[in-house]
Amino acid sequence: MNANETEIVVVGGGPAGLISAKTAAAKGRSVILFDSKDKIGFHEHCAGLLSIQGLKDLNLEKLPSGIIQNNSIKGAIIFSPSGKSITVEKEQPTAYVVNREKFNIHLYNLATEVGVNTETSSRVLKVERENKSLILKLGKKNAYRKVVSRIAILAEGRFPQINKQIGLPIPSRNSIVFSSMYMMKNLKDINPNFVEIYQDQRFAPGFFTWIIPTSDTTAKVGLASTNVPARNFLNLFIQKHPIARKKLENAVIEKRTNGAIPLGSFIRKTFTDNIMVVGDAAGQTKPTTGGGVIFGGVAAQFAGQIASDAIIQERYDARFLSQYSKLWKRKFSSNLTIMRLVRNYLNSLNEKEINRLLLILNNPKVKHKISEKGDVDNQKKIVMNLLTEMRLWPFIIKTGFKFLLNL
Numbered sequence: 001m002n003a004n005e006t007e008i009v010v011v012g013g014g015p016a017g018l019i020s021a022k023t024a025a026a027k028g029r030s031v032i033l034f035d036s037k038d039k040i041g042f043h044e045h046c047a048g049l050l051s052i053q054g055l056k057d058l059n060l061e062k063l064p065s066g067i068i069q070n071n072s073i074k075g076a077i078i079f080s081p082s083g084k085s086i087t088v089e090k091e092q093p094t095a096y097v098v099n100r101e102k103f104n105i106h107l108y109n110l111a112t113e114v115g116v117n118t119e120t121s122s123r124v125l126k127v128e129r130e131n132k133s134l135i136l137k138l139g140k141k142n143a144y145r146k147v148v149s150r151i152a153i154l155a156e157g158r159f160p161q162i163n164k165q166i167g168l169p170i171p172s173r174n175s176i177v178f179s180s181m182y183m184m185k186n187l188k189d190i191n192p193n194f195v196e197i198y199q200d201q202r203f204a205p206g207f208f209t210w211i212i213p214t215s216d217t218t219a220k221v222g223l224a225s226t227n228v229p230a231r232n233f234l235n236l237f238i239q240k241h242p243i244a245r246k247k248l249e250n251a252v253i254e255k256r257t258n259g260a261i262p263l264g265s266f267i268r269k270t271f272t273d274n275i276m277v278v279g280d281a282a283g284q285t286k287p288t289t290g291g292g293v294i295f296g297g298v299a300a301q302f303a304g305q306i307a308s309d310a311i312i313q314e315r316y317d318a319r320f321l322s323q324y325s326k327l328w329k330r331k332f333s334s335n336l337t338i339m340r341l342v343r344n345y346l347n348s349l350n351e352k353e354i355n356r357l358l359l360i361l362n363n364p365k366v367k368h369k370i371s372e373k374g375d376v377d378n379q380k381k382i383v384m385n386l387l388t389e390m391r392l393w394p395f396i397i398k399t400g401f402k403f404l405l406n407l
């Protein structure tokens with residue numbers, strides 16, 4: 001095949017695109033990956049908090065040195081608006097904090113090793129079907145080019161452009177939160193074993209603020225919010241938050257980043273003839289935390305596998321590719337749906353109610369349950385367990401009624 005013809009094209013070189021490309025190429029398929037940026041890896045606006053179990057599911061638990069910034073995260077300290085906190089903790093580390101740029105480059109190296117051909121500064125502008133193939137129109141440094149392929153995996157990230165062109169939905173724009181994050185040094189009173197979460201609508205309307213330690217004096221400090229500019233909220237948090245400002249008063253900003261996270265939950269249809277959609281472009285992001293690398297990566301593995309099967313069996317039709325949708329939905333769509341409800345419910349609570357909720361969750365028996373059953377990827381498990389906790393019910397009935405009325 002020449003450079004303008006391939007079996008599989010992947011659009012987007014973030015984690016979802018790179019993982020799907022690597023999976024298909026490892027099965028012997030010819031794969032070209034296009035990314036509009038001039039280099040792979042640029043994605044520092046992500047906090048890079050990844051569960052160790054999730055990385056195992058992606059066969060990525062053994063990361064080369066220099067990528068992991070903190071390998072000792074055992075849990076989280078969650079602060080209520082009144083300043084009360086609850087600590088949930090596992091015995092062993094459960095998550096890594098990674099340098100997202102280096103993590104993406106590692107994925108790129110793995111993909112290249114199995115034969116993926118990557119072209120940067122190449123934006124896919126249009127995808128059209130012709131007979132049983134796809135014609136992709138690309139813009140590369142002011143020149144245009146056409147590439148023919150059998151299958152395309154779309155991994156364009158949070159603002160996908162091609163989904164609509166080919167009649168597929170996009171993640172809801174209404175539920176996008178905007179983020180601002182600083183890499184900071186000289187913090188005090190932070191514990192490298194714990195991520196700090198500040199669930200306080202005054203500083204982060206519609207989401208929360210985080211301090212993710214990379215050592216006992218350095219951290220990624222950020223928030224996401226439905227209101228903009230997110231940076232103003234972050235500055236307010238650093239200067240005025242009664243607890244955090246003491247930790248941050250001598251801290252120095254080393255780098256500033258901005259980003260956006262789709263929290264609207266997944267799009268219903270993620271395939272059509274010749275095409276599958278993965279990652280943020282499919283809304284495979286956790287609405288509670290904004291994490292998208294693990295679920296997007298798991299879905300990307302499924303897409304890469306089905307794309308390879310499709311080539312072998314010469315089946316490029318939607319019916320065959322629907323297997324991809326079945327696989328990822330079976331694996332985690334119910335979790336995403338429950339997380340969406342939890343996010344909406346948390347956003348419906350006022351300051352006093354959040355204070356009260358954290359007080360109830362701080363009960364030793366409830367806290368033990370959260371520490372024992374809590375799983376950052378499989379959050380359905382802990383939600384179902386908490387629903388059997390009778391002491392939560394008066395609160396849920398009172399606040400849940402208000403939540404349902406506002407739906």
Ligand SMILES: Cc1cc2nc3c(=O)[nH]c(=O)nc-3n(C[C@H](O)[C@H](O)[C@H](O)COP(=O)(O)OP(=O)(O)OC[C@H]3O[C@@H](n4cnc5c(N)ncnc54)[C@H](O)[C@@H]3O)c2cc1C
Nearest residue numbers: 012014015016036046047048049124157259279280292293
């Ligand atoms: C502030 C913030 C913090 C986050 N923290 C975490 C975290 O701690 N843990 C976690 O798991 N997730 C986190 N996320 C989410 C995570 O970053 C995303 O879920 C993840 O990067 C999505 O991967 P993706 O491959 O789907 O898309 P992206 O990483 O966005 O990659 C898409 C790529 O496609 C390219 N592209 C787009 N359109 C085209 C086109 N037409 N042609 C060619 N190339 C194109 C873009 O240049 C880009 O490189 C965070 C996000 C933000 C904003």
